[in-house]
Amino acid sequence: MAYAEDAEHQALHEPRSYWTRYIWSQDHKVIAIQYSLTAIVAGLVALVLSALMRMQIGFPGSLEFVDAEAYYQFMTMHGMIMVIYLLTALFLGGFGNYLIPLMVGARDMVFPYVNMLSYWTYLLSVIILLASFFVPGGPTGAGWTLYPPQAISQGTPGTDWGIVLMLVSLLVFIVAATMGGLNYVTTVLQARTHGMTLLRMPLTVWGIFSATILALLAFPALFVSGIMMLFDKVLGTSFFMPAMISMGQQLDHEGGSPILFQHLFWFFGHPEVYIVALPAFGLVSDIISVHARKNIFGYRMMVWAIIAIAVLSFVVWAHHMYVSGMNPYFGFFFATSTLIIAVPTALKVYNWVLTLWRGDVHLTVPMLFALAFILTFVTGGLTGLFLGNVIVDIPLSDTYFVVAHFHMVMGVAPILVVFGAIYHWYPKITGRMLNDTIGKLHFWITFIGTYLIYFPMHYLGFLGMPRRYYDYEGIAFIPQSAHDLNAFITVMALTVGLAQLLFVFNMFYSAFKGRPAEANPWHATSLEWLTPQTPPAHGNWGPSLPVVHRWAYDYSVPGWEQDYVPQTEPLRPGETEHTGIASDSSPLDSTDSSIAEGKP
């Protein structure tokens, strides 16, 4: 018997005790919340680290314990936590877990036990990572890219314990992500409900699904580089370690290739950008469509763009390595592929804008975050075109221009989507609305604040202010104005950092005291809003699974009394299903009465 029918006939085994319901839970919704809260806690640690770093840069020496060693340790941990343990875990483990089964109409993930194991393994990796703050020598200060030979040579902070814990934690994380990933992919392919074809899935599912495939194929590269470096460190092999003299002593290593590590690392590292970006693209598409009360423009184009980006993301990795030196033909190839990836990406941006055009835009908090994402992503993406070119990248590579670029495109843009998505789906997750006023305050401080932090960094980069430096005192070509700008950026960073407390407060306060939410407060069409209970009960759907008759974007369809048509609503006689092809979604549809004439 096929999955959905099987699921329909199975008696639901409700977990009975507190422990099996909330702690050792196999319910995808509980696991999603566990994943999200763990990721957010890790992210707050990384946020505090960034504040400490900014204090040193804006007001050098103001915090005594931030010496050069601590600075590099904070920098490394900040980067690694934000990219892997916050964003990857939150988008795939958090949103993926919560939304995939609900959006495709499944009762749960297809391998619930493995799913539970995935969370606990992830938690273990976070604990191992954070434990490195408490070991002798502290966490590693190798930079988040962990380049050898310096990552495991004396002189870098944390070479005794920190680097080992970091590598072990990454290996454990990859095991967790793989267990989760197999679940997400298989659930999308095998557990969709009646009528839920691939091209009726919301773009959120498409984004998370493609990102998961990227994660499954790219994380092995990090695994390989991690385990080989661990061998070099612990067993004394020479995979990456060249012959070198360290602290006046000839090391036992010889002949290894640090560049080999860089290739392996970035073969993971670049797809990682899209492991974070593709779910963000998907989530933001759905948020925009719901809050602009219009179908997403060019749905099929959006799907193909996601797939194109996913494929291209595997052939651009060496653009992170221009300064390492490479054959000019390689450089040409990677610059070209990097610029080509801008095509499907730009296409998505155009489609978001066209979705907004003549839409009934509701400036709700989730929508504000989604709009801010588009702006931030465009700003960050455009500087990517600069850096994708070898000849422009080489002078800018080690400056704050790069810091500005990747924080805009990979830090701020996805985190804005995280906020937007939390504000959007929170009513379904908790049954209560988040406080709107605090939400708007949080939005405006975060949005304007992050621009004030990162936009000036582009100028600092053009000035030639090098990144990764602990102290800029006494560097002749850095003028006083740059130091003043740094102080300003620090003040802004602290403001934005503190403003996140508003969000944390709102999240916890509203969970208990928020206004009770309706089942479908945004009047959305996709399945997660149509559950019999809010928040959805174990098994999601009550006795029978929903039946899907249309895509997820029937907003403002002429001839219907309400401005949204849920996916479970059968087609009316004479109504043709929207195919999701762009020419069908002309914004002029709303003046077209042909469908209306066909209604009974």
Added chain:
Amino acid sequence: MSTATPRPAPELNPFDRPPLASRSAAAESASIGKTGLRFLLAVVTSLFMLLIVAMLIRSQYADWESLTEPWQPLAHPWSLWVNSALLLLASVALQWARSAARRQDQAAMVNRLALGGVLSCGFVAGQLWVWQLLHGQGFGVAGNPANSFFYLLTGLHGLHIVGGLLAWAKVLLAARYLNTAQLAARVELCATYWHYLLGVWLVLFALLTSSPQTFRSFASLCGF
């Protein structure tokens, strides 16, 4: 919410194929496991491909001392041939269990599955024995990058077999609680996994015992 509505008509575009839920074939109970396993094997492929590429690149540096030169321990790797035979037999046993599954012969399924696992344990033990031989001859893991890659690749491959054996043990322990169709589905998954790992091992075996000249030509194909 609507109930008891007709299923949507089939469409031509492959993307619009109705999802599994709307298909009714009874043989599809195992397809969830199969899909999950296929993606797992994709991950395994990615892992070993990257390791192999890394090895090919690393082998072109001057300090690489191939283990297959006439005076080196892998010049006549008869021990690895023995181990390969064990793994091959394990794979054959699992295939044999699969054929029992087609005849719905539960007892034969269990016996042949058990045999396959025992042979695989033999393979793992044999690989550890090869490690001991090499180590005894003074070819430690850090001695030379060729040694390092030998230990790394055989070790990771062995760990994948051990992971398979965990699943195998779970199936065997649960066998008497499963009906024939359920057991057959699990045997099928085990067999697929074992065949694949046999394939991976044969590639690794061929590569690890290749001459430096072979390495050079592969590496130059990769642009090194």
